[in-house]
Amino acid sequence: MKHTNQPLxxxxxxxxIIELLEKNDKMTVPELANLYHVSTVTIRTDLRTLDAAGKLKRTHGGAISIEKSGFEPTSTMKEIEHPGEKRAIAQRALELIENGDTIILxxxxxxxxxxxxxxxxxxxxxxxxxxxxxxNVETTTDASLIFVGGIVRRGFHCTTGPIAVSALTDLNADKAFLATNSFTPEKGFMTPTLQQAEIKRAFMTASVEKIMLADSSKFGxxxxVRFAALSEFNQLITDxxxxxxxxxxxNKQASHTTIIRA
Structure with a gap:
């Protein structure tokens, strides 16, 4: 595709933009703004228009092709995203953990x-x-470790399914630290699969305190699948x-949930 400095x-x-996404799967707002010599505000307007028309899926800072809207990056891919924010959130979460606690991760x-x-x-x-x-827990800490068995999700290093959910039925924890793929105030916290949603709900049921750890890229x-509302958590730690x-x-929507920016 040929691009010139002539305004379009x-x-x-x-x-x-739709053609570009079909070839590249994803593009960022700055990339598109530089490519078309327009402002980021103009590109965001374009993406909103195309998203509303069902032509693409807006993401934090860009867009992906509609075919990729149900795509979930593997654990290895996620490890390189927003590392500084994740470390800051983890450090703040550690402050909530006391010696002798039983916690869910x-x-x-x-x-x-x-x-x-x-x-x-x-x-x-x-x-x-x-x-x-x-x-990591086994090799670096003195903690007692309970691993929840079940069906392994290849590429995601975790278990799901009825065996995993059933294993949590009789367990009781002081604090559960949850993760999410997506969040909007209207829909709450979401994840790509029914199985992931089920085990997240089971984690919440098994714990007295519920703490969500979510960097700001998940917002919007x-x-x-929705698995919880913001108001169901005692705390949300973001960046x-x-x-x-x-x-x-x-804060207005969930007045009993403490929201912390780490």
């Missing part, structure tokens, strides 16, 4: 970061369905990139 009508530019890259800090606490019991977290995104206006709106 919005309809022409939007048609070309949901599968996720931010919860993995938290597991790497648990050597700073003594006498913990850690429940997890994440293979990498389990190995949509996934297939400093969450806009102040959005923070205020969330």
């Amino acid at each position: 009508f919005a309809e022409e530019r939007q048609a070309q 949901d599968t996720g890259t931010t919860t993995y970061e938290l597991s790497s800090l648990l050597h700073q606490r003594n006498g913990l019991t850690v429940i997890t369905n994440d293979l990498k977290i389990a190995l 995104q949509i996934s297939f 400093q990139n969450l806009p102040e206006e959005q923070l205020l709106n969330m």
